[in-house]
Amino acid sequence: MAFDIGLAVLVLGVAIWTITARDTFAAVIGFVTFGLLLALVWVRLAAPDVALTEVAIGSGVTGGLLLGASIRLRRTETPAAREKPGATLRLAAAVLCTLVSAGLATTVLLLPEPAPTLAPQAAANIPATGLGNPVTAVLMAYRAIDTLLETVVLLLALIGMWSLAPDRVWGGFPGPRHHSDPEGVLTFVAQLLVPVGILVGIHIFWIGSVAPGGEFQGATILAAMWILAMMAGLVDAPPVSRRWLRLLLVAGPAVFFAIGLSGFAMAGAFLAYPAAYAKLLIVAIEVPVTLSIAATLALLVTGPPERARQR
Amino acid sequence: MSLALDALTVLAVSAGAFFFLAGTVGLLRFPDALSRLHTLTKADNLGLGLIVFGLLFQVEGPFAALKLIAVWLLTLLAGATVAQLIAHTARPGGSPV
């Protein structure tokens, strides 16, 4: 318990820093640390699947994205900070936020006893899927519709981002071109880390059926490795109008949806799996979904097209 | 036999935690930033190595042990490259990485 109190205090301390720091870059560093500490909290809360997601996406990839943005936007910070609202508004905001927190805290303290849980239903669903990890079973079977919609949300975000491109680079290469320096440290790091990272990503994805892990965590690592290879200049980002790229991006949701529809014929409901093939079908969904999510996440970090396709 | 292994674990993990503590004291006491970070990197990497060594006696199976060692090696590698990259960017007139 002493450990938990210390950890909770640290989490709050870093959060306060993230909000109050004068320098935005320092605040982003605070946020990355916040994610790291949250991952510890998730381990303490017996949620290792969430800890994996938090450290990969919540802290790692989001952190990298925000760090890059905060450095580029540094010059705009001082003028923008002058628009800070007056003391009255800040006080009112503080009162409002305290009230919100207090209200939420009351609900937490008044949570019903015994705690309601869907664990037995989720457990009852597991044998039908052939999966050993209850969280993956929930994501792929019990609440598969959420997961299907989530893959679509990711695609929508990417379409939104691409549509921010100026007309002259429409369909072009996303992000800047990074040049590799064969003698450089960065090339060395990338050549060493990328293969290791791809192995780790596949491992995390594959054990997801029986142990903590799964397609989102595995896909994030694969995405991070692709971005690393791009930043080191080992590979260039493909132009967003490439047909293979677009097929790769929609393959996951499309296969998911198709197998979901076939559930009507085979098991009588959308996204229902016939008992004999459940595990096979889930793997058939997971492989393209992982590849699609990895590509989508990587392109979301890379940004909208910036360079025209023909020069 | 396994009592001896547990004792080894306690010894190595204590030593590891001690290095983390010592590094932190160094963090607060050394005068300039560079020597501070330099010392701390070494202390932390050694501390993590000792903790990994101590945990090796507790895990089940060679795969779990291999993963522990992989974590340590990756941390060493990441730490070293970060120092290199930062030194590269901080150098005035240095080529952008």
Place this chain on the structure above:
Amino acid sequence: MLESSQRRAAVADFLLAAAGVVLATVAVGLVRILWGPGDDDRIMAAQLLGTSGIAVLLLLGQAMSVPAAVDVALILALLAAFVTVAFVKGAARSEADRA
């Protein structure tokens, strides 16, 4: 002579306590990050915090019998390098913006 299960519990308690000690050093390291003064100091201190975080994860995983904590640590080690590269690249980009 202690029973085997008692001894296992004692080792788990010890590992949790060790995790607490390393977590305390994280707290001190945080103060270092917050003080800065430079970006480089901050990013390096964050990197070191990652090392402590990895140590805490490994100790917690063993103490609580959550083997997946090692996977979390593995990803943390991988992505720490990724975040630093993003920082360095962002710095190069902001130079380019200015030019």
Place this chain on the structure above:
Amino acid sequence: MSDAILYGLCGTVLVGLGLFGLIVHPQPLRKILAFNLIGGGVFLLFGAVARRGAAAGFGGDPVPQALVITGIVVAFSATALAVALLLRLFQETGQATLRSDG
């Protein structure tokens, strides 16, 4: 007090802190950061509920845990889109401000 309640309360404070930052910070990037803090707080509330719902031999209720995983990924896509909008604004105007009078 159980560890679930402790972290749940921690989550409620995070929501308040994030909301405060969202309101008072004029810089859009700070608003995005604050928004992510709110997200972290809400996820912790889910984590507390999941931990309390430990049953059927699981350490926590897997349903809220799966929801949090979904939530983290969606929060990331929203953050990435917001950052892209902000960087585009910066490219167009050389500023990053939400002031409406220009």
